[in-house]
Amino acid sequence: MGRGAGMTQAHSENKCTYTEAALREREADLARVQRIAGVGGISIDVAGDMRSWRSPEYLRLHGLPDDVREETHAQWHERVHPDDRENAERALFAALKGTGTTYDNEYRIIRPSDGAVRWVHARAEIERDETGKAQRLVGAHIDVTEQKEAQQALRESEERYRGVLNSMVEGFALLDVKFTIIDVNEEMLRLDGRARDQLIGRSFWDAFPGTRDAPVGALFIRIVEKRAPAALEHEYRWPDGRSMWIELRAYPTSEGGVAIFWHDISARKRASDALRESEERLRSAVQVGGLGLWDWNVLTGEVHWSDEHYRLQDYRRGEIEPSYEAWAQRIHPDDREAAEAAVRHARDSGEEYTQEFRSIHSDGSIHWLSGRGRFFYDREGQPVRMIGAMVDTTERREAEERQTLLLAELQHRVRNILAVVRSVFTRTADDERAISEIVSHFTGRLDALARTQVLVTQSPAGLVDLEALVREEALSVDSAEDPRVTVNGPEVALPRKEAEAIGLAIHELTTNAIKYGALGQRGGALEISWEVNLHHRERRRLVLNWIEQGVPAVPVIPSNQGFGSELIREALPYRLGAETELEFAGGGVRCRISLDLPIEAKVIG
Amino acid sequence: MSGDLTGKKILVVEDEYFIAADLKKELSGRGAVVIGPVGNLMSALSLIKSEQVDAAVLDVNLEGARSYPVMEELGRLSVPYMLLTGYDEWSLPEEWRNIPRITKPCSTDAIVRLLGELIAWHPAS
Numbered sequence: 100m101g102r103g104a105g106m107t108q109a110h111s112e113n114k115c116t117y118t119e120a121a122l123r124e125r126e127a128d129l130a131r132v133q134r135i136a137g138v139g140g141i142s143i144d145v146a147g148d149m150r151s152w153r154s155p156e157y158l159r160l161h162g163l164p165d166d167v168r169e170e171t172h173a174q175w176h177e178r179v180h181p182d183d184r185e186n187a188e189r190a191l192f193a194a195l196k197g198t199g200t201t202y203d204n205e206y207r208i209i210r211p212s213d214g215a216v217r218w219v220h221a222r223a224e225i226e227r228d229e230t231g232k233a234q235r236l237v238g239a240h241i242d243v244t245e246q247k248e249a250q251q252a253l254r255e256s257e258e259r260y261r262g263v264l265n266s267m268v269e270g271f272a273l274l275d276v277k278f279t280i281i282d283v284n285e286e287m288l289r290l291d292g293r294a295r296d297q298l299i300g301r302s303f304w305d306a307f308p309g310t311r312d313a314p315v316g317a318l319f320i321r322i323v324e325k326r327a328p329a330a331l332e333h334e335y336r337w338p339d340g341r342s343m344w345i346e347l348r349a350y351p352t353s354e355g356g357v358a359i360f361w362h363d364i365s366a367r368k369r370a371s372d373a374l375r376e377s378e379e380r381l382r383s384a385v386q387v388g389g390l391g392l393w394d395w396n397v398l399t400g401e402v403h404w405s406d407e408h409y410r411l412q413d414y415r416r417g418e419i420e421p422s423y424e425a426w427a428q429r430i431h432p433d434d435r436e437a438a439e440a441a442v443r444h445a446r447d448s449g450e451e452y453t454q455e456f457r458s459i460h461s462d463g464s465i466h467w468l469s470g471r472g473r474f475f476y477d478r479e480g481q482p483v484r485m486i487g488a489m490v491d492t493t494e495r496r497e498a499e500e501r502q503t504l505l506l507a508e509l510q511h512r513v514r515n516i517l518a519v520v521r522s523v524f525t526r527t528a529d530d531e532r533a534i535s536e537i538v539s540h541f542t543g544r545l546d547a548l549a550r551t552q553v554l555v556t557q558s559p560a561g562l563v564d565l566e567a568l569v570r571e572e573a574l575s576v577d578s579a580e581d582p583r584v585t586v587n588g589p590e591v592a593l594p595r596k597e598a599e600a601i602g603l604a605i606h607e608l609t610t611n612a613i614k615y616g617a618l619g620q621r622g623g624a625l626e627i628s629w630e631v632n633l634h635h636r637e638r639r640r641l642v643l644n645w646i647e648q649g650v651p652a653v654p655v656i657p658s659n660q661g662f663g664s665e666l667i668r669e670a671l672p673y674r675l676g677a678e679t680e681l682e683f684a685g686g687g688v689r690c691r692i693s694l695d696l697p698i699e700a701k702v703i704g
Numbered sequence: 705m706s707g708d709l710t711g712k713k714i715l716v717v718e719d720e721y722f723i724a725a726d727l728k729k730e731l732s733g734r735g736a737v738v739i740g741p742v743g744n745l746m747s748a749l750s751l752i753k754s755e756q757v758d759a760a761v762l763d764v765n766l767e768g769a770r771s772y773p774v775m776e777e778l779g780r781l782s783v784p785y786m787l788l789t790g791y792d793e794w795s796l797p798e799e800w801r802n803i804p805r806i807t808k809p810c811s812t813d814a815i816v817r818l819l820g821e822l823i824a825w826h827p828a829s
Binding site: 503504506507510511512513514515517518519520521522523525526596665669670673674 | 719720721722723724725726741743764765767789790791792795807808809810
């Protein structure tokens with residue numbers, strides 16, 4: 100190659116020797132400098148046949164023998180890595196064909212000495228003639244394999260971390276020491292809803308308004324100052340109104356900033372809120388419903404009771420350790436065996452435990468409890484646990500008993516009054532002759548009984564005002580406003596039994612008076628009066644007088660010797676313990692009924 | 705089979721006059737000697753003490769009180785008795801549910817017939 104030879108060509112004898120020596124020295128220095136810097140020199144005869152001349156360092160970099168200082172373009176082309184050949188050659192020719200004076204290229208070679216793949220960075224100057232045609236290329240080669248590998252490793256590492264960050268189910272953001280957002284991952288963008296460039300480079304406080312003065316802001320500032328990680332659950336509300344419960348963990352970075360991990364816990368929060376609410380509802384339901392819950396570990400004997408369970412069995416919390424024995428101890432002795440047998444039966448049969456029993460409180464009061472529960476078994480079928488609930492059924496039981504009692508009383512009364520009606524009918528039929536008279540008398544008596552019943556049931560206490568009773572009977576025969584009749588007496592409340600008997604008696608006397616006595620006469624007069632005498636402090640005696648006047652002397656009316664007089668003379672003494680007098684004297688009927696009023700018979704209203 | 709009531713002393717405990725009076729009339733008509741009738745517990749118990757009673761008819765509810773003490777006393781003396789009541793079996797205590805019982809209202813005939821059976825069957829009378 101002519102160029103290389105040219106460097107050592109021109110010299111004279113003496114001067115030549117000196118110049119030659121100096122040149123050789125400079126060449127050696129150049130080679131040395133190249134070696135030190137790892138720079139291979141090259142010169143290509145572009146105008147000629149593209150042969151190249153290479154410096155010793157070039158040969159070393161390219162793994163070539165020391166003595167091959169020249170090579171053809173094809174030899175170079177052969178050494179370039181097959182994947183880079185096309186590009187490397189194209190770049191070279193493009194540079195030469197152009198108008199520029201520099202050439203810069205990077206490509207891999209396969210080093211012939213050891214077959215290693217090396218990166219080569221070539222930089223060169225292109226010498227051109229007046230027409231701009233490239234004549235010569237002089238350049239330097241550096242082995243950049245190490246730098247290339249380091250770059251590659253860095254890129255791969257970055258990609259790896261980016262991949263990790265983006266595949267995380269947590270949002271990630273990186274803030275610098277001034278709280279500027281310098282990085283975010285995909286999940287963060289998804290949670291936030293904005294594009295990457297709307298966050299990167301902005302202050303966190305601006306990107307997330309309201310955070311600076313919130314606990315989360317204080318937390319970031321503290322992390323930057325104290326350089327210690329921290330966590331926080333908070334609800335963030337975006338300016339558009341959207342909100343999210345966020346679990347946030349933040350760490351100080353080596354650059355003095357903050358690394359933030361975000362997790363959307365809205366669903367969990369809602370679920371735990373719902374759970375808490377449902378637990379609260381259950382707790383208040385247990386309280387309101389008076390449910391005493393128990394949880395019995397059959398293996399250890401350990402028992403847990405709810406507050407209500409203590410209360411139902413009249414224990415105070417802390418007073419005793421809940422146990423099967425403590426439960427059994429408070430059960431009424433008469434019910435204990437059955438209650439315990441029911442537990443054993445449930446345990447052995449696997450059936451539900453349902454049992455009602457009485458529990459005795461410390462004040463001696465008895466409370467009905469109804470328990471339901473079931474056993475749980477291990478794989479071998481051994482009972483390990485029993486859970487159940489008790490309620491106080493005392494009120495329900497009492498109500499049931501009251502209802503039963505009421506029903507029985509109702510039956511008793513209805514059947515008794517029917518029996519009385521039956522007797523009254525028999526007597527009426529015995530006394531009277533004509534059917535029409537029987538009917539009229541019987542219906543009169545039945546109505547009198549019914550009227551009293553109405554009055555009794557109208558009063559909540561089952562008491563009947565005596566005057567109302569008298570007027571009701573008089574009214575039934577249009578005598579209530581009769582000027583011949585005077586009614587006079589203090590207010591007296593009669594109990595049911597007394598009212599029934601006296602009402603019927605007044606009815607009998609009234610019908611008799613209309614038919615034969617004072618109310619059947621023009622000049623007749625009837626005075627009904629009563630008084631209450633206090634005999635002792637607790638005994639009150641009612642004396643009722645029925646006095647008819649102005650009735651011409653009448654003989655004893657045979658038909659009325661029957662029911663009416665039997666009622667007054669026999670039934671009232673028998674039924675009420677009353678003393679009665681009944682006479683058909685000159686001037687009319689005189690009747691006097693005296694009886695003790697029960698203590699509880701007080702004045703109405 | 706209907707027993708003869710002639711000369712038998714029958715205690716009648718019933719607080720309702722007309723029913724008691726009807727019973728008394730009916731029993732007397734059959735030749736029985738009626739003890740009572742009485743309408744309260746105390747009188748009934750004292751009659752049982754003072755009189756030799758062959759059989760008894762008892763109302764269960766006497767002025768709101770139950771006639772169980774009378775029933776116990778009659779049972780102790782082995783005197784046969786029957787109940788005359790407005791109550792159904794379920795509202796009576798279990799120990800009295802087997803006692804012969806007639807539910808009001810009823811005919812006096814039915815009572816007389818049951819009394820006759822009681823006396824005829826009862827070995828003590």
